[in-house]
Amino acid sequence: MLNGDGCPSKILAIKDAVEAVHGRWKLQIVLSLGTGGKRFNEISKEVGGITDKMLSKELKALEANKLIQREVIDGFPPVVAYSMTPHGASLQKLMESLYQWGMEHRKEVIGK
Amino acid sequence: MLNGDGCPSKILAIKDAVEAVHGRWKLQIVLSLGTGGKRFNEISKEVGGITDKMLSKELKALEANKLIQREVIDGFPPVVAYSMTPHGASLQKLMESLYQWGMEHRKEVIGK
Numbered sequence: 193m194l195n196g197d198g199c200p201s202k203i204l205a206i207k208d209a210v211e212a213v214h215g216r217w218k219l220q221i222v223l224s225l226g227t228g229g230k231r232f233n234e235i236s237k238e239v240g241g242i243t244d245k246m247l248s249k250e251l252k253a254l255e256a257n258k259l260i261q262r263e264v265i266d267g268f269p270p271v272v273a274y275s276m277t278p279h280g281a282s283l284q285k286l287m288e289s290l291y292q293w294g295m296e297h298r299k300e301v302i303g304k
Numbered sequence: 305m306l307n308g309d310g311c312p313s314k315i316l317a318i319k320d321a322v323e324a325v326h327g328r329w330k331l332q333i334v335l336s337l338g339t340g341g342k343r344f345n346e347i348s349k350e351v352g353g354i355t356d357k358m359l360s361k362e363l364k365a366l367e368a369n370k371l372i373q374r375e376v377i378d379g380f381p382p383v384v385a386y387s388m389t390p391h392g393a394s395l396q397k398l399m400e401s402l403y404q405w406g407m408e409h410r411k412e413v414i415g416k
Binding site: 202203204205206207208209210211212213214219220223256257258279282283285286287289290291293294295296297298300301 | 314315316317318319320321322323324325326331332335368369370391394395397398399401402403405406407408409410412413
């Protein structure tokens with residue numbers, strides 16, 4: 193990859209992957225849903241500091257990116273639950289690679 | 305990772321990794337240097353559309369992040385060359401993972 197050609201379609205694919213997890217909240221929402229489907233308020237509690245407006249915006253973006261799915265569970269009142277899609281679950285391996293490299297990077301740059 | 309705990313230090317490491325490659329130009333500069341050390345103008349030619357001011361800013365950031373190194377080669381006039389550090393070269397595996405997942409993601413979301 194690094195010593196291959198920097199052809200546009202490769203760069204585009206890498207950029208799309210980085211964009212899918214970039215940003216202050218996406219990672220934390222994905223990690224929260226990684227432990228199982230949750231309701232809006234449950235996610236909100238786990239992702240400290242996020243406003244309801246921001247959480248609903250981020251959930252919509254993750255849904256549009258097919259990383260999570262939204263389900264209305266019948267009841268009185270009906271309940272909305274969010275969970276990872278199979279595509280979303282495929283983030284597991286990528287996040288592991290990001291985590292490993294990130295730890296190395298922190299050691300290299302800030303020494304811890 | 306996904307179904308593990310979303311503990312702050314893990315999130316921080318992932319965020320640092322994403323930040324190190326996020327942005328319009330960093331990837332293209334890294335891919336350019338991935339094929340061997342280069343001078344400023346050579347990088348500028350390969351990374352289409354970048355201004356000199358932006359390129360020098362991005363090179364400084366990549367240097368501060370210890371991903372590239374800057375070397376002054378004696379001569380008349382002296383020449384400045386940039387190359388990947390060993391830490392920078394370690395991006396190879398991460399970018400491969402980003403590329404693979406990015407291709408899947410593009411197929412899933414836009415069908416190509």
